[in-house]
Amino acid sequence: MEYISSSKVNIKQYYKNLDNLKSLISNFEKDYEFYKDKDGYNEADCRKEFIEPFLEILGWDVRNIKGTAPQYREVIAEKFSTHKDRPDYSMTLKGVIKFFVEVKKPGVDILEHKKSAFQARRYGWNANHKITVLTNFEYIIIYDTRFYPKEKDNNNVAIYKKFHFLEYIEKFAEIVELISQKSIYDGRFDDFCNNNLPKISGDRNQIDELFLDQINEWRLTLSNNLYRSNKKYKEIGKLNDVVQEFINQIIFQFSFTLVSH
Helix, strand or coil, X not given: CCCCCCCCCCCHHHHCCHHHHHHHHHHHHHCXXXXXXXXXXXXXXXXXHHHHHHHHHCCCCCCCCCCCCHHHCXXXXXXXXXXXCXXXXXXXXXXXXXXXXXXXXXXXXXXXXXXXXXXXXXXXXXXXXXXXXEECCCEEEEEECCCCCCCCCCCCCCEEEEEEHHHCCCCHHHHHHHHCHHHHHCCHHHHHHHHHCCCCCCHHHHHHHHHHHXXXXXXXXXXXXXXXXXXXXXXXXXXXXXXXXXXXXXXXHHXXXXXXX
């Protein structure tokens, strides 16, 4: 797939940090087996030792060294996107979130772990972003989040770009052009997304499908709770009627709220 032309983003300012990136890669490669140990190395350490330094190499002020006001910070850690979604990092343009970075420890094989892929894609899709980033430092996976995520999806679904840590130097320019701070703040990220990741027809159907999935999740949760907690709901027909009536009330209230606004 195409990516932003290297002529559009001046990446010379980033090359002074290549030695830092080489050190990160060398450290990861040297103790690879330790970092891949599921029990010996956790996500918090991975974020501190590898992911945050890498984001800083890409120009992001992760620690807010500039002293930017909280609402305009470049990087916001663990910000709630919805009542359920809390991505590890929100990368912003003066406080406006442009994409998320979700981190897993290296012991999680993000090439095969469907839950991680679904989680990262859902974060981006729910926020109406064009891309989201999933990484365990061993890999950086950039997902195209225009596509509605499903839990049963193969991990390869909607992958836009994938980089192995031993490729980071070779493909540094491409990574800079896609997810660096300068690309976002120069407006070239938006231009790239508008030109290469246009709105997909059928989004309405995707939203309808998501809403139906949510209703089915409510139905299952309510049914299980009522069945376990109250003897009078042991009869399946009665249980289904009560649950459906409750869901109908929720849908009616939601529809009324939309019309009112």
